[in-house]
Amino acid sequence: MLNIKSAKPLPVEFYERDTLVVSRELLGKILIRITMGRILSAKIVETEAYIGDHDPASHSFNKYTERNKVMYDRGGKAYVYFIYGNYYCFNVVTGKKGEGNAVLIRAAEPVTEIDIMKKLRGKTRSIYELSNGPAKLCMAMNIERKIYGADLTKKGEVYISGNEEDMNPEILCSRRIGLSAGEEYFYRFFIKDNPYVTKHKFNKEVKIHK
DNA sequence: TATTCGATGTGCT
């Protein structure tokens, strides 16, 4: 049985690897957010990789700025950015210091404190829509600007733990959602048939990943 | 059910 209170953060070595490997291995892991005196948690079911050196969709493509600087830190840091005037998106930095890579956490399946997540999200049609999108996930787990730069390898206000109950989920990959560049890369990964994954036409244009 | 469109504000050129 999954025990959230005793769950240990994944170590630096997990994050300091190839971005695509980390991106798919994050599937099934548990995102934990300590906030409002509660332990919110959700199983990661959908991710996207963004790789600085060749990927025009990455915020770190050919540039180091005030916004993306944490992407150049070592793997295991949190990169949170504000988008479309309303929303936050949560990323995990991957690889070694100086590389500029990250994995966007696009969707997760609520595990604990689901009632709190419902309150944070406001009106939603079903439980499947609480966190099936990067900005929805941030709303449901109270992730915003002050999480920028947080160390996910420490048991702080946000971290990610392993999940013995879901060690080898069946994974599909597709193009990434919402881009105007880098559409050719199949850098989106998600758990097959999981109802908490974002609904999108790309779900039908997939490749089987191993 | 599928597609379009407006809200919103910040970072970057």
Add this chain to the structure above:
DNA sequence: GCACATCGAATAC
């Protein structure tokens, strides 16, 4: 000034 790793309501069919 403009683009933007989105969302959800409104519209079209």
